[in-house]
Amino acid sequence: MKDKCAVFGIYAPGLNTANLTYFSLFALQHRGQESSGIAVSNGEKIFLYKDMGLVSQVFNEEILENLNGFIGIGHNRYSTTGHSSLQNAQPLLVESDIGPLALAHNGNLINYPFLRKNLIENGETLQTTCDSEIIAKIFASLSGKPLQERLKHTISKLAGAFSVVMSTKDSLIGFRDPQGIRPLCLGQLSKNGDTGWVISSESCALQTIGADFIREIQPGEGVIIDKTGIKTIPSAAPAKKSFCIFEKIYFMRPDSISDNELIYETRFRMGQELARESFILADGVMPIPDSSVPSAIGYAFESKLPFFEGLIKNRYIARTFIQPEERLRKMGVRLKFNPLKEQLNGKKVIVVDDSIVRGHTTKAIVALLKESGAEEVHLRITSPPIRHPCNLGIDMASYEELIANNKTVEQICSYLGADSLHYLTLEGLFKSALKKRSENSDPNGFCAACLTGKYPIFLNADKASDLIPEQKLTKC
């Protein structure tokens, strides 16, 4: 499962915003590894640099030195095959009546074909096949109008998931879709004489550059930051909040804040709930690193079984441009994980993971653990079975590819070669997703469509595949 991009923006007169954006993108690398870019405004011009690759591969000191300005925005694009090109890398730069606009977007517009057709019929020329360009074009189309009006108009025209940062020559803008599907937060630089504002996909980037977390940007809300300070533009059309539940389960970093608590704490509770639902006596509890570590610790805590590490992840394997040769590719998960045989030998182990999509990786991991000496492997998953694809920006799989779409839990367990398998129930997931919901299991406030098939946004369609545009679309 791949997430869709990280966005970041900073307004900080007197500070090196290109450098600060670079380090923030570094902290947000987990949200996208295909391409990276930074656009910086000095009040007159916007300078842009972007390229394919990881943040550390795209930028060097010389490039950053040439990006001078007091407003910076940055973007990491997620990794996929097929739609990968520099043309679609972000930030995007478009011309408007108020000068250049730079834009970075996380999400997926489901009314993209309609909006694209409309713009082309109105004589617009589009440079990319990326839905993000549409957002900038709609914003630019309200010639002569103030930023607030453009912002409200843009939000009202878009349907789907969008967390966006934009820069004009002299202001930084951030806004989020009315359902609040992807995260976006606001931070402030106020230590050591620094002053400035920051907008980021996740709060982990704020800590990296010494900014304080102020709050999440509300669903449908926009903020405009300029020399007069910060203005908030509340949602014109409040909608039912539908925050992606997989941001909590898997996508966000454990040190990021969502709903006023660390993702680490939420995942810990998911592990505890899983232990309550599916306790089994075993020699120990181990995670599939890295995202499942807090849940495995939570499971071990609740079940009073020892926590241990049975697999060590090679964290730097993605940081190379060299494709592994056929022989190495065949080794699959072995390239990514090294088993600790002495820890596993002769043991009955509980293995906690966050999700199973197609099942190929999990099957290979179970085989690796058994070959490394584990006597029994009991899988515990902190999400219910994924039975439906996502139409809101997550590159998941088709109905046919999803293992839980056409197999029972028993059949999946047998296919994976595990000794038992338990998925966290939907009730258990909602119970643990928010602290204040610990006594009931209210599903409101989340999108869980890939688990339930109930999509938060419909376009006169009754199934997900109807919502996914037929046209060749690069989702950003």
Ligand code: SF4
């Ligand atoms: S369908 Fe699943 S992955 Fe997509 S936004 Fe909803 S919860 Fe997230």
